[in-house]
Amino acid sequence: MKIICIGRNYIDHAKELNNPVPSQPLVFMKPATAQLKNGSDFYYPEFSENIHYELELILKISKNGKYIEKKFAENYYDEIGLGIDFTARDLQDKCKEKGHPWEIAKAFDHSAVVGDFINKEDIQQDHIDFRLVKNDDVVQQGNSKDLIFPFDTLIEHVSKFFTLNKGDLIFTGTPAGVGPIKIGDRLQGFLGEHSLLTCNIK
Numbered sequence: 001m002k003i004i005c006i007g008r009n010y011i012d013h014a015k016e017l018n019n020p021v022p023s024q025p026l027v028f029m030k031p032a033t034a035q036l037k038n039g040s041d042f043y044y045p046e047f048s049e050n051i052h053y054e055l056e057l058i059l060k061i062s063k064n065g066k067y068i069e070k071k072f073a074e075n076y077y078d079e080i081g082l083g084i085d086f087t088a089r090d091l092q093d094k095c096k097e098k099g100h101p102w103e104i105a106k107a108f109d110h111s112a113v114v115g116d117f118i119n120k121e122d123i124q125q126d127h128i129d130f131r132l133v134k135n136d137d138v139v140q141q142g143n144s145k146d147l148i149f150p151f152d153t154l155i156e157h158v159s160k161f162f163t164l165n166k167g168d169l170i171f172t173g174t175p176a177g178v179g180p181i182k183i184g185d186r187l188q189g190f191l192g193e194h195s196l197l198t199c200n201i202k
Contacts, residue, residue, distance in 0.1 A: 002168045003030040003112050004158055005056075005085060009148050009173025025149045025157045028106060030085075036110040041202045044183055045108060048088035051181050054174035055132040055140045055189055058083045059151060060117055061168040068159040073152035076164060081117035082130060082189040082196045083171055086110070089180075114169065115189055115197030123192065125151065132177075133188040142175030149173075 007026035008019055036042060044051060062078040085106070092105035125144065132140040144150070149157070154170060181187070181201050189197030 001032050002162065002165065003034055003171065004162065004168065005030060005171040006149070006154055006173045010142065010146055010175045011148060012176035021148065025154055027158060030107040030112050033109050034107055034112040036113045038115045039198050041200045042086065042110055042113065043202045048090055050088065050090040052087045052089045052178050053132065053181055053187060054085040054087060054178050055130065056083050056085055056171045056174050057128060057130060057144060058114065059170040059172060061164045061166055061170070064163065064165050065159055066163045068155055070152045070156040073155035076155055078120055079117035080120050080123065080125070080128070082115040082191055084113035084187065084189070084197065084199065085171055085174060086113070112171070113197060113199050118191065118194060128191065130189065130191045133190065135186055139179060140175055140177035146175065147173065
């Protein structure tokens with residue numbers, strides 16, 4: 001199982017971090033050890049003092065594919081869910097300053113919370129509202145209509161470089177509103193009115 005992630009896929013999020021808006025999908029990956037199952041506690045790692053939450057829509061790949069044309073892309077995922085891409089922002093900033101890769105800031109153990117999924121046929125895929133609640137306050141809100149690169153474009157692009165296998169996950173990018181977590185926080189993710197994700201910070 002691969003966890004494939006897309007960066008800067010919402011204009012407002014790129015702007016809030018003072019990053020340029022990409023002209024093609026920005027792709028990075030997390031190992032299987034990054035996955036944290038829904039409802040599990042996230043233990044704040046000792047190597048960072050500035051972990052940020054990033055709520056994202058996730059596509060679950062339903063069959064193997066390579067060089068998938070956009071017109072066929074919808075046939076390669078059948079469920080949509082929510083996930084959190086935890087990012088060690090302090091480590092990421094240091095890596096960026098030196099021009100180094102930033103896997104240590106993005107791909108560390110349990111940095112990818114994977115919530116529950118719903119059948120894609122049960123929702124309007126080009127207009128999916130989702131939000132993150134931290135300690136009863138809404139801190140992130142997004143809608144799939146605002147994606148710079150929509151789902152089918154992402155599958156076409158990613159499958160040029162990596163064979164997609166059944167069970168792979170594609171984190172499709174986070175909207176504006178990312179921010180820090182601290183021990184004691186409770187995070188809840190909602191897709192429309194569906195509660196799909198819960199994570200407590202320890």
